[in-house]
Amino acid sequence: MKPKVNPETCIGCGTCESLCPNVFKVEDDGKAHVLDANYDEYKECIDQSIEACATQAITKE
Numbered sequence: 001m002k003p004k005v006n007p008e009t010c011i012g013c014g015t016c017e018s019l020c021p022n023v024f025k026v027e028d029d030g031k032a033h034v035l036d037a038n039y040d041e042y043k044e045c046i047d048q049s050i051e052a053c054a055t056q057a058i059t060k061e
């Protein structure tokens with residue numbers, strides 16, 4: 001399972017990065033990117049981020 005951010009809908013608000021900084025980072029393009037991480041370790045904050053994202057830009061695949 002790996003989280004994915006849809007750049008079309010991400011507004012770069014930084015909520016996911018605040019909740020789960022080891023997995024999400026808002027880069028210079030103003031969009032959140034998924035970092036190389038052990039996603040199993042961060043399941044909880046990934047799910048929190050999915051729920052908290054105002055534009056539902058984060059999915060899991």
Ligand code: SF4
Pocket residue numbers: 005009010011012013014015016017024026031032052053054055056057058
């Ligand atoms: S919470 Fe959603 S909209 Fe905000 S930076 Fe993360 S992916 Fe983008």
